[in-house]
Amino acid sequence: MTLxxxxxxxxxxxxITLKGLEAVKSCDYxxxxxxxxxxxxxxNKLESLYGKEVIVASRDLVEKEAEEKxxxxxxxxxxxLLVVGDIFGATTHSDLxxxxxxxxVKVVPIFNVSVLNAVGIVGLELYKxxxxxxxxxPDDDWYxxxxxxxxxxxxxxxxxxxxxxxxxxxxxxxxxxxxxxRDPNYVPKTMPPRYMTVKQGLEVLIHIEDEKKEGVILxxxxxxxxARLGHDDFKxxxxxxxxxxxxxxxxxxxxxxxxxxxxxxxxxxxxxxK
Numbered sequence: 647m648t649l650x651x652x653x654x655x656x657x658x659x660x661x662i663t664l665k666g667l668e669a670v671k672s673c674d675y676x677x678x679x680x681x682x683x684x685x686x687x688x689x690n691k692l693e694s695l696y697g698k699e700v701i702v703a704s705r706d707l708v709e710k711e712a713e714e715k716x717x718x719x720x721x722x723x724x725x726x727l728l729v730v731g732d733i734f735g736a737t738t739h740s741d742l743x744x745x746x747x748x749x750x751v752k753v754v755p756i757f758n759v760s761v762l763n764a765v766g767i768v769g770l771e772l773y774k775x776x777x778x779x780x781x782x783x784p785d786d787d788w789y790x791x792x793x794x795x796x797x798x799x800x801x802x803x804x805x806x807x808x809x810x811x812x813x814x815x816x817x818x819x820x821x822x823x824x825x826x827x828r829d830p831n832y833v834p835k836t837m838p839p840r841y842m843t844v845k846q847g848l849e850v851l852i853h854i855e856d857e858k859k860e861g862v863i864l865x866x867x868x869x870x871x872x873a874r875l876g877h878d879d880f881k882x883x884x885x886x887x888x889x890x891x892x893x894x895x896x897x898x899x900x901x902x903x904x905x906x907x908x909x910x911x912x913x914x915x916x917x918x919x920k
Contacts, residue, residue: 647720647722647723647725648720648724648725648751649746649751649754650670650673650724650725650726650753651726651727651733651742651753651754651755651756652666652727652728653731653756653759653760654685654728654758655731656685656686656730656731656759656764656876657685657686657874657877658687659685659687659692660695661758661759662758665756667695669726669754670698670726670728671696671697673725674723674724675701675723675724676698676700676725677700677701677707677726677727677728678728679708679730680702680704680815681704681813681815682729682736682738683729683735683813684813684815684839684898684899686874686877689702692728703715709738712742716742717749717751718749720746720751720752727742731758731760731761732758732762734755735761735762761901762808764876765808767882768870768884768903768916768919769914769915769916770870770908770912774806775806775807775808776796776805776806777796777799777800778807778808778809778810779797779807779808780809780810780811781850782842783812784853789854789857791857791858793854794851797809797851797862797863797904801906804907805906806903806905806906807903807904807906808901808903809851809902809903810901811843811847811901811902813840813898814839814840814841841899841900844873844890844893844895844902848890848891848902851863852865863887864887865886865887867886867904868884868886868916869884869886869887870883870884871883871893871900871901871902872900872902873895873897873898873899873900874898874899875901881895881896883920884919884920885920
């Protein structure tokens, strides 16, 4: 039997490939990974297309319960893990494939589009992107400087930087988890999901710049905000950072691109989004 890792694209239930859909229809258990990214529709849309139940998979299920829920069942049944975007956009899924192969479970990867190639619509040459980075929500006023450092390194090489913005899926707060640990009968309340916006991501970078003062992120620097790539209502705006702070990019998911050295064709392409 088989463990299928299936990319389902960026927008809705129709983005799955024909190969992916055929595999899903052959599966006994279908899980939707729901923490590295989100799809623009509810899982009932997927279930309507597939004609089968879709189980939402948390981080714990994919990382801590993989043997029980995904790998061991795939020794006797067909199991699918659906991943928004492409299957190998997160190291979690590469690790899952390695663990499955160690158990002699057959793994079939089925690829799809991800934000890493969908950003090609912006007009910057894909092979001129450097390391991709993530901007996360501050934790108790602690601002991890990794994205700032990655942008600095990429800029020094003339390369563009794609900044993926933080997602906090619905989960209990630390306080709620502590209450449930003290009281076995207490049911922790779930916090609503949070999706970082272009404005919030830029504010994080500006805050780090104010602390480091290395001239990597200046308010008159040019940047590109993107939202909902792959959706019909995608939005792209290229402008100085101080102007992007005032742009409403609408619903998630959002990303930020900090360009490096621009070729004249790239400059012309960006003029579409000014």
